[in-house]
Amino acid sequence: MRQRSAVWALALAVTLSLLTATTPAVSQSLAHDAVIQRKVIGHSVKKRPIVALRLGEPGKRVIVMFAAMHGNETAPSKILHSLADGPPVHGIDLWVVPTYNPDGVARHTRQNARGVDLNRNFPYRWVKLRGTYNSGRKPASEPETRAVMRFLRKVRPSQIISFHQPLYGVDTDTKRPAFARRLARALHLPATSFDCGGVCHGTMTGWYNHRFKGSALTVEYNAHPARARMRQRAPKQLIRVLGASRGR
Numbered sequence: 001m002r003q004r005s006a007v008w009a010l011a012l013a014v015t016l017s018l019l020t021a022t023t024p025a026v027s028q029s030l031a032h033d034a035v036i037q038r039k040v041i042g043h044s045v046k047k048r049p050i051v052a053l054r055l056g057e058p059g060k061r062v063i064v065m066f067a068a069m070h071g072n073e074t075a076p077s078k079i080l081h082s083l084a085d086g087p088p089v090h091g092i093d094l095w096v097v098p099t100y101n102p103d104g105v106a107r108h109t110r111q112n113a114r115g116v117d118l119n120r121n122f123p124y125r126w127v128k129l130r131g132t133y134n135s136g137r138k139p140a141s142e143p144e145t146r147a148v149m150r151f152l153r154k155v156r157p158s159q160i161i162s163f164h165q166p167l168y169g170v171d172t173d174t175k176r177p178a179f180a181r182r183l184a185r186a187l188h189l190p191a192t193s194f195d196c197g198g199v200c201h202g203t204m205t206g207w208y209n210h211r212f213k214g215s216a217l218t219v220e221y222n223a224h225p226a227r228a229r230m231r232q233r234a235p236k237q238l239i240r241v242l243g244a245s246r247g248r
């Protein structure tokens with residue numbers, strides 16, 4: 001009997017010491033993690049998951065941010081990871097998709113694994129394009145496009161911000177030019193117009209602006225933005241311009 005209680009005492013001591021050892025790490029990671037939901041919205045051609053992270057407060061205004069739609073434009077993904085790793089977001093219902101085109105990121109290419117430019121594959125003003133801007137064999141031919149369309153139809157953001165490189169500026173040729181100009185000022189980027197050299201064919205922002213009540217716009221950073229700008233300044237600037245806040 002005495003032996004058994006000694007075994008129990010030892011087990012309890014071990015459990016307690018394990019708890020004490022792990023508790024600080026657990027609470028720390030919770031305190032710095034704004035993610036309230038992780039959703040796989042679909043898969044790439046090579047079956048890589050496309051992940052959306054939900055930050056902020058359900059029921060508030062829905063905002064969606066995308067990065068790395070082009071696999072060789074990955075610097076702004078840091079902005080979205082930094083928001084997700086940071087303190088809880090309040091005042092908006094924010095979804096971030098840091099890696100829209102995981103196959104392109106793995107291959108360091110603009111296009112997806114089938115050589116399609118995902119920002120020419122949407123079914124609004126789609127035309128057959130070849131080469132760099134290969135628009136796919138038909139509108140929404142790519143699984144990445146269909147995943148994002150499904151997701152956006154479901155969450156219906158009032159505002160989409162799509163991050164790219166390296167053209168440097170915020171596109172004001174969009175549905176809410178006043179917000180675009182405000183965003184440009186907030187992010188210290190020029191307010192400009194990206195007209196795709198005439199008409200934009202098959203773009204995500206064009207499709208969303210045309211089919212839904214909400215608006216979508218493109219933000220372009222330069223080729224090599226400073227790490228501090230991506231990890232620290234841009235997340236703060238975005239939270240402020242969207243009328244949101246962060247903290248416990």
Ligand SMILES: [Zn+2]
Nearest residue numbers: 070073164165
């Ligand atoms: Zn791009």
